Amino acid sequence: MRPGPLTDPAFPPTNAAPRQQYRLAHGKYWSIAREHAWMVVPPVAFLGVFLLLPLARVVFSSFAQPTWTLGNYAKVFDESFYLRSFWYTIEVAFCVTVVCLVIAYPLAYAIANSRGRSQKLMSVLVLLPLWTSVVIRSYAWLILFQRQGPVNSILLALGWIDEPLKILQTSTAVEIGMVHILLPFMILPLVSAMLKVDRTLLRAARVLGARPVKVFTRIYIRLTLPGITAGCALVFITSLGFFITPSLLGGAQQTMAAMMIEQAVSVFLNWPLASALSTVLLAMTVSLYLIYAKLTGGEIGMALK
Amino acid sequence: MSDVKGFAELRFDGVAKRYGEIVALHPTHLVIQPGEFFALLGPSGSGKTTLLGMAAGFVSPTEGRILVNGQDITRMPPERRNIGMVFQNYSLFPFLTVAANVAFPLEMRKHPKAEIVPRVRQMLAMVRLEHLADRLPAELSGGQQQRVALARAAVYNPSVLLMDEPLGALDKNLREEMQDEIKRFHAQFGATVIYVTHDQHEAAFMADRIAILNHGRIEQAGPQSELYERPNNAFVAGFLGEANLLHVTAYAAGEAGSRSVATQEGLRLVVSGTVQTGRMVCIRPANITLSPAPLSYANTFAGKVVDLVHAADSIRYRVQLNDQCQISVRVTSRRADARFEKGQEVYAQWEPEDVLLMEN
Amino acid sequence: MSGRPIIASTQGFERDVTRWILRGYTVLAFTFLLLPIAIIVLMSFSNQRYMGFPPPGWTLHWYEAVREQPRWLTATINSFCIGIPTALLAIVFGTLAALGIARGDVRFRKFLLLLMMAPMMLPHVIIAIGLYPTLVDMRLQDSYIAVIIGHTVIGVPLVFITVTASLRSYPASLDLAARTLGAGTWQAFRRVTLPMIWVGIVSGGLLAFATSFDELMLALFLTSPGTETLPRLIWDQLSFALSPTLAAVATLILVLSVLLQGFAVYLGARRSALKRAQP
Numbered sequence: 001m002r003p004g005p006l007t008d009p010a011f012p013p014t015n016a017a018p019r020q021q022y023r024l025a026h027g028k029y030w031s032i033a034r035e036h037a038w039m040v041v042p043p044v045a046f047l048g049v050f051l052l053l054p055l056a057r058v059v060f061s062s063f064a065q066p067t068w069t070l071g072n073y074a075k076v077f078d079e080s081f082y083l084r085s086f087w088y089t090i091e092v093a094f095c096v097t098v099v100c101l102v103i104a105y106p107l108a109y110a111i112a113n114s115r116g117r118s119q120k121l122m123s124v125l126v127l128l129p130l131w132t133s134v135v136i137r138s139y140a141w142l143i144l145f146q147r148q149g150p151v152n153s154i155l156l157a158l159g160w161i162d163e164p165l166k167i168l169q170t171s172t173a174v175e176i177g178m179v180h181i182l183l184p185f186m187i188l189p190l191v192s193a194m195l196k197v198d199r200t201l202l203r204a205a206r207v208l209g210a211r212p213v214k215v216f217t218r219i220y221i222r223l224t225l226p227g228i229t230a231g232c233a234l235v236f237i238t239s240l241g242f243f244i245t246p247s248l249l250g251g252a253q254q255t256m257a258a259m260m261i262e263q264a265v266s267v268f269l270n271w272p273l274a275s276a277l278s279t280v281l282l283a284m285t286v287s288l289y290l291i292y293a294k295l296t297g298g299e300i301g302m303a304l305k
Numbered sequence: 306m307s308d309v310k311g312f313a314e315l316r317f318d319g320v321a322k323r324y325g326e327i328v329a330l331h332p333t334h335l336v337i338q339p340g341e342f343f344a345l346l347g348p349s350g351s352g353k354t355t356l357l358g359m360a361a362g363f364v365s366p367t368e369g370r371i372l373v374n375g376q377d378i379t380r381m382p383p384e385r386r387n388i389g390m391v392f393q394n395y396s397l398f399p400f401l402t403v404a405a406n407v408a409f410p411l412e413m414r415k416h417p418k419a420e421i422v423p424r425v426r427q428m429l430a431m432v433r434l435e436h437l438a439d440r441l442p443a444e445l446s447g448g449q450q451q452r453v454a455l456a457r458a459a460v461y462n463p464s465v466l467l468m469d470e471p472l473g474a475l476d477k478n479l480r481e482e483m484q485d486e487i488k489r490f491h492a493q494f495g496a497t498v499i500y501v502t503h504d505q506h507e508a509a510f511m512a513d514r515i516a517i518l519n520h521g522r523i524e525q526a527g528p529q530s531e532l533y534e535r536p537n538n539a540f541v542a543g544f545l546g547e548a549n550l551l552h553v554t555a556y557a558a559g560e561a562g563s564r565s566v567a568t569q570e571g572l573r574l575v576v577s578g579t580v581q582t583g584r585m586v587c588i589r590p591a592n593i594t595l596s597p598a599p600l601s602y603a604n605t606f607a608g609k610v611v612d613l614v615h616a617a618d619s620i621r622y623r624v625q626l627n628d629q630c631q632i633s634v635r636v637t638s639r640r641a642d643a644r645f646e647k648g649q650e651v652y653a654q655w656e657p658e659d660v661l662l663m664e665n
Numbered sequence: 666m667s668g669r670p671i672i673a674s675t676q677g678f679e680r681d682v683t684r685w686i687l688r689g690y691t692v693l694a695f696t697f698l699l700l701p702i703a704i705i706v707l708m709s710f711s712n713q714r715y716m717g718f719p720p721p722g723w724t725l726h727w728y729e730a731v732r733e734q735p736r737w738l739t740a741t742i743n744s745f746c747i748g749i750p751t752a753l754l755a756i757v758f759g760t761l762a763a764l765g766i767a768r769g770d771v772r773f774r775k776f777l778l779l780l781m782m783a784p785m786m787l788p789h790v791i792i793a794i795g796l797y798p799t800l801v802d803m804r805l806q807d808s809y810i811a812v813i814i815g816h817t818v819i820g821v822p823l824v825f826i827t828v829t830a831s832l833r834s835y836p837a838s839l840d841l842a843a844r845t846l847g848a849g850t851w852q853a854f855r856r857v858t859l860p861m862i863w864v865g866i867v868s869g870g871l872l873a874f875a876t877s878f879d880e881l882m883l884a885l886f887l888t889s890p891g892t893e894t895l896p897r898l899i900w901d902q903l904s905f906a907l908s909p910t911l912a913a914v915a916t917l918i919l920v921l922s923v924l925l926q927g928f929a930v931y932l933g934a935r936r937s938a939l940k941r942a943q944p
Contacts, residue, residue, distance in 0.1 A: 032844055036769030040777060043762035043821060047780055050818050054795025055787075061798075107694040110687050124930070125695055131922040132702055133879030135896050136915040139903065140701030143708065150704065183698060204396035206383040207361055207467075208457065209413035222400050241788020243882055248903070258790040262885070265794070278791045285787060 055282070062279045065272035072276035082260060086280065089257040092171070092246075093239035096178045097186075100235050101228065103179065104186040108227075111187070112194035123191075130184050138245045141177040142168065145249070169251030177245045182238060186231040193227025226296065233292040237285055257281045312339045312496050313374045313464035315360065320369030322355050322521075329355045330521045332369060337514075339374075342491050342498045344512035346505060346544070351518040353501045357467055360499060362386055373464060384413070389458035389496070390467040393474060395450045397442040403453050404429070404438040410461045428456040431493065432486070448479050452486065459494055466496045472507070484511055505545050517541050533589075538665050542587040549593075549632040551586040553662070563603075563657070570630035575603040576660045583662030590635040592659040595622065595651045597643070602654035608632075610649045620644070624653050702919065709912035727913035737914060740898040747809060747894060748877040751816040755873035756866055758817070759824025763865075764858070767832040768840065785822040789882035792818060797886045807889035815883040820873030824866070831865025834936075864936045868929035875925050878918070 062072050076082045111122045129137060144151050145167040152164040167173050201223065205215045221228075243258035250256075255263075261281070264274035315337040322330040330352040337343045345353035358364030359371060362383035370379045378386055397406050404425050411421045429435045432452040442450055451471060458466060468487075472480045488511055491498055502508050508515050509529045516526035517540070525537045529545070536542035539550050552569035565575050568586060599605045611631065612623040622634045622645060634653060636642060645651055712724040731737045762781050771777060784792065793815070800811045839861070843853040859866075881896040888897050895918065902911055 032841060033768065033770040035850060036765055037771045038765070039761045039769065040765030040771055043758040043765075043825075044777065044780065046758050047784070047818065047821065050796060050799070050814055051784060051792065052780075054792065054799045056795075057799060058791060058795040103694060103697075106687065106690050110691045122691075122695075125699065127926070127930075128923070129698055129702060131875070131926045132915070132919050133881070133896060133922075135879070135881055135899055135903075136705060136918065137701055139899075139911065139915065140705045142903075143704060144701060180697065180701065198394075198396070200392050200394060200396045201398060203361075203363060203383075204390065204392060205398075205409075207386075207388060207390040208410035209384045209387075209461070210409075211382075211384050214413065219398065222398075237786065241790060243788075243790060258788055258882070261790050261794060265886075271794075271798070274794055278794045281788060282791050285791075289786060 058275045058278045058282070060275075061272055062275035065275065072272045075273060076276050076280060081255075082277065085255045085260050086257055086284075088255065089240055090284075092175060092178065092242075092256065093236050095175055096182060096239050097232050097236045099175070099179050100182055100186040101232060104183055104190055104231065105228075108187050108190035108194055112191050126184050126187050129181070134181055134244045137181050138177055138248045141173065141180065141245075142248050145173050168249060169254070171250065171254055173249040174246045174254050174256075177249045178239060178242060181245060182235045185234045185238060189230040189234065190224065190227040193224045193230070197223045229292070229296055233288070237288055237292075240281065240285055240288075314339050315465055315497060315499070316372040316375075317356070317359070318370040318372060320356070320359055320366040320371060322352075322359070322364060323367045328521050330359075330366075333523055335516060335523065335526065337497060337499065339497055340495050342488075342500065342511060342513045344508035344515045345499060345501045345518060346503070346508040346515050347518035348503060348544075350520075352521040353518045354469065355521075356518070357469055357499060357501050360465065361388060361390055361467055387461070387463050388465050388467060389461070389463035391451070391454045391458050391469070391471045393470045395442070395447075395454045397450055397453055397457070399442055402439050402441055403434065403445070406442065406453060407457045407460050410457065414461060424460060428460045429453075431490070432456045447475050448483055451475070451483060455487070455490060459490075459496065463496065466491075466494075466498045468498065468500045470501055470503070472502075480507075487511065509545070515545075517544055519544075534661070536587060536661060536663055538663050539585050539587070542661065542663060547590045547633060547635065549588045549590060551588070551630070553584050553586055556582065566660075566662075571627050572606065572630060574660050575657045576662065577657040584665050585663045587661040587663060588632070588655060588659060589661075590621065590633040591637075593632070593634045593653050593655045595624070595634055595636060595643075595645060595653055597649075597651060599652045600654060603657050604660070605652055605654040608651060608653055610645050610647055610651055613645070613647060624651060626653065705912050706916045706919070708909055709916040711909050711912075727909045728917075730910045731913050731917070734910075736893075736898060737895075740893050740895045743809075743888075743892055744878050744895040747812045747816060747892070748874045750809075750813050751820050751877040752870040752874040754813065754817040755820030755824045756870045759821045759869055759873075760828050760862075760866055762821070762825050763828035763832055764854075767829055768837060781825045782822050784819045789819065789880070793883050793886035796883070800887070806887075807891065809892050811887045812884060812892055812894070815887045816873075816877040816880060819880070819883070820876055823872040823876060824869030827865040827869035827872070828862055829865075831862035835861050864932045868932050871925050871929040875922050879922070 063070065065072070111119060111126070114122060143149055146152070147164045147166070151167065152161075155161045156164065197220065202215055202219060205219045206212070210218065241258050242256055243262060246254050246256045247259055257277070258281070261274050261277045264270050264277060317333055317335040319332045319334060320330065321328070321332040333352075333356065335356075345356060347353045355364055359366050362378075362381065366379065370377055372378065373386075397403075398409065401409065407425045407428055408421050411424060416424075426435060426438070429438055432455055434449060434452055434456070437445060437449065442453065445453065454471070471487075472483050475483060484507060500508070500511060512529070514526060514528050515532060517524045517532065519540050525532055525541045532541060532545050536545070536548075539548070542548040542550065551572065551574075553566050554569050555567040557565050557567065563575055563577075565573055566586065567573050574586065594600065594602065599607075606626045608624040608626040610622050611625045614621045619635050619637045622636065623631055624634055625631050632653065709727055710723045710725065712722040712726065759781075762777075765771060766774065766777055766781070796815055796818070797806065800806050800814065805811045805814070840853060840858055843857040844850075848856065878894075879896060880894075881900055884894045884897045885900070888894055895914070899911060899914060902908075
């Protein structure tokens with residue numbers, strides 16, 4: 001035998017058995033993959049206690065407080081204020097989603113088709129607003145929309161209006177603010193989908209006789225559809241839960257779902273009612289997500305990265 | 306609506322492409338006859354794809370013109386050129402069925418629906434895929450997808466059919482099957498075809514004429530036999546088939562009206578009288594005969610076998626003739642032929658007609 | 666033939682017009698996107714009492730005001746005291762979840778994935794409504810821990826996503842190889858897995874911190890006057906007066922966020938550059 005680590009007395013053979021697999025009790029085989037599977041226990045336990053339990057509690061309280069009753073839901077569906085607010089929330093979410101899509105699509109196209117440094121620069125500029133809090137961005141619109149704020153000043157200077165517009169406390173203000181905040185969430189999935197478009201398909205379409213406009217409408221938009229649906233789903237579902245922007249920029253008429261729930265607690269101290277409202281909102285959110293998953297078989301979160 | 310009709314003569318009139326300092330294609334003149342199957346052959350970066358791109362309309366030449374049946378199409382956008390194209394990765398629209406893919410160009414040309422349906426069926430029948438008309442491309446195999454691409458490219462009777470290494474993504478057996486398929490298609494359909502490939506065997510098998518490109522220039526164009534038997538230069542000689550290349554140093558007249566050349570590698574070769582001058586000499590390994598004792602060839606050299614490699618149906622020997630010269634000899638493996646071993650002394654010999662003189 | 670966008674493949678004049686329209690639009694769109702933020706930053710230097718625009722003069726007065734008011738300082742400290750533990754907890758839970766799901770054979774994989782992503786998908790108000798009573802039952806209300814727990818819940822998905830991406834970026838056989846070579850679980854993790862995924866861990870952690878730092882909804886429910894965070898304070902102040910002090914605070918937070926997230930982006934870019942350098 002040649003000298004070396006195997007025979008050198010300074011390196012005695014270890015008796016660590018090959019650790020791939022060995023038998024445990026119950027006839028189950030231990031393996032590395034099994035071992036890793038146990039790692040999910042702590043996070044699942046944490047989220048189970050601090051996410052699932054609270055959610056269950058919300059749903060439960062809506063039926064069970066102050067006694068077993070459907071009274072809370074009766075309140076929700078009878079009083080037009082709550083119904084109107086839910087409907088308003090859906091309206092706003094829809095409106096904001098459409099506007100975001102229209103604004104974001106050409107911008108995403110420009111970003112996806114730019115090269116190197118300008119593409120990097122534009123990506124950073126799109127992400128920049130995300131690094132400011134929603135409070136601050138909504139606050140900025142508050143300033144912009146004031147009576148003596150920049151928007152009115154410019155409009156007056158241009159002569160388009162005779163006296164300052166009341167923009168705040170209207171639906172328009174809320175929607176503009178929300179579009180501004182949610183725009184990056186529409187841009188990013190669109191860019192991601194556009195980057196994945198196979199260029200030779202566009203060439204093939206041209207050779208086959210399609211003019212550039214036709215290539216765009218018949219082929220390109222179709223190919224970016226996954227990005228469109230992901231972006232729309234993301235923006236719509238996120239809009240449903242908005243609180244800060246409508247609170248700051250809207251008036252009493254512009255109460256959205258999350259504001260209702262917060263009001264129910266802070267003003268009316270009516271936790272059961274808040275639970276009922278939350279359950280409705282939860283049901284809306286979850287069902288929309290299920291619809292999206294069914295349609296595409298995809299995960300929105302992954303699309304964002 | 307097509308602007309160009311019929312199976313066309315394609316003429317490249319001095320086309321060139323420059324990207325700043327880099328020349329992708331030097332000024333090139335080429336005429337492709339109507340109905341011809343023409344191959345552009347060459348290594349990566351040789352300019353063959355650039356030339357094809359110009360024909361398609363994706364690359365605009367920095368100089369020169371492109372004419373189809375005499376009509377100048379240089380400035381015409383791709384969708385008006387009535388050209389068919391098959392891409393390497395098939396480029397079938399993934400969200401349309403096979404039939405919808407094939408129907409697409411007809412829709413773009415605003416053919417009435419009543420015409421489109423039978424025409425699509427006819428095309429799919431030609432590539433034997435009518436039974437898959439309602440499938441999506443993802444459900445088809447590579448070979449099937451390529452046939453759909455072929456049907457789609459030809460359904461609107463283009464005057465020219467371009468193919469950009471269409472079989473590159475297929476494995477060997479499938480590739481040979483598809484080569485047959487395309488050849489058969491061409492025979493049936495009759496269009497002018499420009500076929501880009503880097504595989505000399507594919508070009509030799511499929512094309513009527515071949516142009517060999519290197520570094521943006523056409524080195525030589527002609528039928529396969531002409532390129533093989535009368536290569537212009539060392540690149541062509543080496544690219545199409547195998548070659549032993551030697552450098553000429555001097556000419557001399559020999560006995561009885563024959564001529565001989567002396568080479569840098571120390572051999573004196575007898576050449577046949579009809580050949581002109583040249584600076585390099587090429588001898589095809591397939592044209593060299595090996596024997597244990599010299600036979601009556603004009604060019605006979607003694608040497609030693611230093612290596613041998615088996616191919617499927619031949620053996621390639623490396624024979625050392627002298628200190629500077631080692632040549633390749635390819636011997637087809639017929640059962641009755643003699644075999645040689647490493648280290649064996651042999652005689653390598655060939656006819657004067659097999660000494661090909663080239664410019665460089 | 667390299668691919669080119671649709672616009673580039675139209676000819677001449679048509680193409681130039683389209684290209685310039687697109688460029689103009691891009692400028693407009695980015696202005697819309699960035700103008701409000703620029704306004705805030707500018708306002709923080711305005712020497713006017715109220716938030717008029719354009720400001721007549723410049724001053725650093727408001728930044729000093731921020732420094733002088735103890736409430737701002739406390740709130741900032743609170744935000745850090747909450748944000749850092751949040752990030753750490755999110756890192757622990759998120760990384761464990763990512764390792765378990767990516768490398769382990771778990772049943773109900775889809776359900777687990779859903780659970781991990783759920784906090785990101787749900788409106789924070791619902792989580793707050795449910796979490797507050799739960800924490801009251803645990804007698805944790807009005808404490809730092811309450812907020813930390815709440816923010817960790819929404820921070821875990823962020824770390825989970827980045828670490829999963831890191832784990833996917835290299836072949837799993839590397840980790841297995843370490844084990845067959847004799848390394849134990851922790852050793853293999855420390856010596857092999859960690860160097861490969863630390864970028865994902867750190868950027869996820871930074872994201873979790875930034876999210877916690879900016880978060881308002883859960884803070885509204887879970888903080889008390891003693892644990893008031895910066896966003897909570899801003900929100901309260903908004904109802905009183907639109908003073909440029911808020912703009913100054915906002916600008917400071919913006920700078921901090923940009924630094925943190927810029928750093929995360931830089932890490933990500935460095936990792937892809939290293940990957941590209943590999944054979």
